[in-house]
Amino acid sequence: MRSALFLTLSLSCVSICWAQSPAPAQAASSQQKPAASTPTGAVEKRTERIHVEDADTSIDELRIGGETKTIDVKPKGGMPAYKVQPTTGERSWKILDF
Secondary structure, eight states: OHHHHHHHHHHHHHHHHHHHSOOHHHHHHHSOOOOOSSTTOOOOOOEEEEEEEOSSEEEEEEEETTEEEEEEEEESSSOOOEEEOTTTOOEEEOOSOO
């Protein structure tokens, strides 16, 4: 009696495991290939150009992949334009424009 019960339980466990694992042909076809957005397989980052302007200044910001790369500030009224370093907040002016 016990051996029949053990055999029944073990066969049911094997059949459950067999049903959950896909066949080798199905497993190979169900695997997704990575998106080929670029030849190297790297994902292209989104580029955003943000322009904010008010009565005194015009600010242009470049973000690549959500990270700020450059900030250009152009004051109105004859003041020189300058750049702000996004990481440190330092300002730098371009003195001689060639």
